[in-house]
Amino acid sequence: MLSRKGIIPEEYVLTRLAEDPTEPRYHARERRARFVAKNGNCNVAHKNIREQGRFLQDVFTTLVDLKWHHTLLIFTMSFLCSWLLFAMAWWLIAFAHGDLDHSTRGETDATFIPCVTSIHSFASAFLFSIEVQVTIGFGGRMVTEECPLAVLVLIVQNIVGLMVNAIMLGCIFMKTAQAHRRAETLIFSKHAVIAMRHGRLCFMLRVGDLRKSMIISATIRMQVVRKTTSPEGEIVPLHQVDIPMENGVGGNSIFLVAPLIIYHIIDANSPLYDLAPGDLHHHQDLEIIVILEGVVETTGITTQARTSYLADEILWGQRFVPIVAEEDGRYSVDYSKFGNTIKVPTPACTARQLEEDRTLLDSLPLASPKGPLRKRSLASAKSKPQHKPRFSISLDALS
Numbered sequence: 001m002l003s004r005k006g007i008i009p010e011e012y013v014l015t016r017l018a019e020d021p022t023e024p025r026y027h028a029r030e031r032r033a034r035f036v037a038k039n040g041n042c043n044v045a046h047k048n049i050r051e052q053g054r055f056l057q058d059v060f061t062t063l064v065d066l067k068w069h070h071t072l073l074i075f076t077m078s079f080l081c082s083w084l085l086f087a088m089a090w091w092l093i094a095f096a097h098g099d100l101d102h103s104t105r106g107e108t109d110a111t112f113i114p115c116v117t118s119i120h121s122f123a124s125a126f127l128f129s130i131e132v133q134v135t136i137g138f139g140g141r142m143v144t145e146e147c148p149l150a151v152l153v154l155i156v157q158n159i160v161g162l163m164v165n166a167i168m169l170g171c172i173f174m175k176t177a178q179a180h181r182r183a184e185t186l187i188f189s190k191h192a193v194i195a196m197r198h199g200r201l202c203f204m205l206r207v208g209d210l211r212k213s214m215i216i217s218a219t220i221r222m223q224v225v226r227k228t229t230s231p232e233g234e235i236v237p238l239h240q241v242d243i244p245m246e247n248g249v250g251g252n253s254i255f256l257v258a259p260l261i262i263y264h265i266i267d268a269n270s271p272l273y274d275l276a277p278g279d280l281h282h283h284q285d286l287e288i289i290v291i292l293e294g295v296v297e298t299t300g301i302t303t304q305a306r307t308s309y310l311a312d313e314i315l316w317g318q319r320f321v322p323i324v325a326e327e328d329g330r331y332s333v334d335y336s337k338f339g340n341t342i343k344v345p346t347p348a349c350t351a352r353q354l355e356e357d358r359t360l361l362d363s364l365p366l367a368s369p370k371g372p373l374r375k376r377s378l379a380s381a382k383s384k385p386q387h388k389p390r391f392s393i394s395l396d397a398l399s
Contacts, residue, residue, distance in 0.1 A: 032284075032287070032310060032311075034310065035238060035308065036307065036308040037308070038190075038307055040180070040305055059167075064174045078167075082164055083130050086132070087122065087125045087126035088122075089153050090116060090128055090129055093115050094114065094116055097114065097147055099116065100119070100120065114146065115144060115150040116143055116144070118140050119141065132158070132161075133160075177301060180304070182296045182299075186207070186209055186215070186305035187207070187208050188307040191339065191341065192205040192288065192309045193314070193320065194316050195319045195346050200266070200354075201266045201347075202263040202264060203264045205261070205263075205309070206261050206262070207220065207254075207259065207262055208256075208259035208338060209257075213298050214297045215292075215294035215295065215296065215297070217253065217294055218255070218293070218294035219253050219254070220245070220262055220290065220291065221243075222289065223241060223242055223243060223291075224240070224241045224286070224289075225239065225308075226239055226285050226286055227239065240289075243264050243272075243288070245263070245264050246263055258333055259338065273350065274352055276348075277348050279311060280315075281312055282310065286310065287308050288308060288314075289306065289308045291305075317343055318343050318346075319342060319344050320339075320341055323335070323338060346364075
């Protein structure tokens with residue numbers, strides 16, 4: 001959330017992106033403008049909107065979308081303005097009925113019944129307005145049956161007060177329970193990788209959830225955003241193409257209990273089919289957007305986390321290190337290695353060239369390093385003492 005508000009640089013936020021401490025944090029080189037920032041904000045500026053009145057047609061959403069200091073200001077001013085408005089109404093009623101004339105009250109005329117008792121000035125009318133709207137009822141001031149107009153104003157102020165309370169309290173509640181708050185603990189790897197998996201080039205990234213409460217019905221999808229030109233010469237600055245993902249469960253659903261590696265097979269139907277290692281530089285017009293959606297288990301609100309990868313944020317010939325290990329009868333996740341990668345043998349060619357010439361794989365050494373899960377399992381198996389059986393069955397006993 002701090003990176004969204006611009007308080008600290010997004011490179012320092014661990015809850016959004018894992019980073020390599022050995023890599024320089026800032027780059028002076030000019031980079032391609034992002035469509036989606038690393039923290040999920042859309043880098044789009046809306047200008048020259050002529051129909052501003054459309055925002056007033058949905059006042060509640062407009063209030064929720066405002067910044068906190070604007071919302072709190074409107075929250076305070078809505079109550080103050082309503083109190084002042086009805087205080088003026090009560091003062092006018094008392095003035096018109098003669099309640100403010102000291103000669104018509106007190107000992108001079110004991111039979112005089114005011115519309116509202118104990119209204120002597122605008123300050124007392126303002127205090128009575130607050131008592132009516134927030135139902136304090138100190139008992140010093142009250143409406144009498146002398147003025148039907150006062151009874152009508154009392155009814156109107158109660159209805160208006162309930163509406164102001166419902167709208168403003170609902171706005172505050174929705175701002176505190178916004179979906180992107182939960183998305184702060186949904187993290188993506190800082191870099192994506194391209195390496196071999198099951199004999200084919202794959203685009204891979206890692207996603208994880210820092211909270212124990214799950215994301216129900218979590219789905220993930222990816223898109224490639226790049227500038228294209230149609231055969232008719234039309235320039236499309238932000239052409240979006242969906243990237244299919246390989247998922248054994250089917251569809252885009254994932255079970256996000258532990259960090260997962262999401263991968264896309266680069267085949268003939270992939271927009272990355274002609275992507276080569278030399279194309280992964282900051283001048284390349286390529287951006288891959290990743291969108292994770294799901295329902296928050298504790299609140300039932302749908303949340304969405306987003307990030308993107310530019311061409312120079314994709315590492316060729318590397319893969320993510322394993323971070324899940326079995327310890328003391330349960331699985332543990334080491335988030336300090338969330339974004340760490342290792343180099344693996346990968347052909348330095350496009351997926352198209354690899355598909356046309358499979359002999360390029362023959363020159364690659366076969367590597368199958370064992371992950372920490374397998375190593376710890378073997379180590380624990382070796383460390384266990386070999387217990388002898390407590391009884392034996394002899395052949396004489398069977399005869």
